[in-house]
Amino acid sequence: MGATGFPCFLDVEATGFGPESYPIEIAWSDEAGEIHRCLIDPSPIAAWSFWSDEAERVHGIDRERLKRNGWAPDYVATRLTDDLGGKTIYTDAPDYDGRWVGLLFSALGLPLPFRFDHIDELLLTTLRKPDDAVWQAMVRIDTLKREVAAVSSGKHSAGYDVGYLLQLWRRANGGEVKMNHGIGPLPETTATGTFARVKPISERHLRPKA
Numbered sequence: 001m002g003a004t005g006f007p008c009f010l011d012v013e014a015t016g017f018g019p020e021s022y023p024i025e026i027a028w029s030d031e032a033g034e035i036h037r038c039l040i041d042p043s044p045i046a047a048w049s050f051w052s053d054e055a056e057r058v059h060g061i062d063r064e065r066l067k068r069n070g071w072a073p074d075y076v077a078t079r080l081t082d083d084l085g086g087k088t089i090y091t092d093a094p095d096y097d098g099r100w101v102g103l104l105f106s107a108l109g110l111p112l113p114f115r116f117d118h119i120d121e122l123l124l125t126t127l128r129k130p131d132d133a134v135w136q137a138m139v140r141i142d143t144l145k146r147e148v149a150a151v152s153s154g155k156h157s158a159g160y161d162v163g164y165l166l167q168l169w170r171r172a173n174g175g176e177v178k179m180n181h182g183i184g185p186l187p188e189t190t191a192t193g194t195f196a197r198v199k200p201i202s203e204r205h206l207r208p209k210a
Contacts, residue, residue: 011162024042039066042070043067094116098116101116126169
């Protein structure tokens, strides 16, 4: 870890890949290396009505779970701004993740408070030797990804995917790769594999204080 802390990573699960899709789960890591995760209740945004059953089979998040456990979009945007505002955020799919996060902020009439870049650009600064061609460093990055994936749980969720990105950076900088990507003990899961933690109804659309 450098003097300025950990880089920040982010991943998004959405209702599909087309232009009508929107984000329903966002996870990110802060400068302390802590991972945060929010499900998003889309109901406050009228235009967010599209749903793909095929995408649900991939991410395992159903509509009822979003109603029960999802946070209001403006709350999620505030959390992201507080933790990530003004920073460069790294992801393995900046075109997709950037579009979905941008959609969240634009739906609320807010500017995007950070910029996106690909994690490979970050890893290149660590793994590329002075006399390397770019392709030689990319071979090292591909090897690194295979090593970290080998100890991955294989579970598909935004939180796990952020943990994977965080562990790539740790390993590239000489750290040990931790099982479960270092995001702590697993909570109980539902039959579809999603987290079973239930947020109280009174907090479901909690707006942060100004």
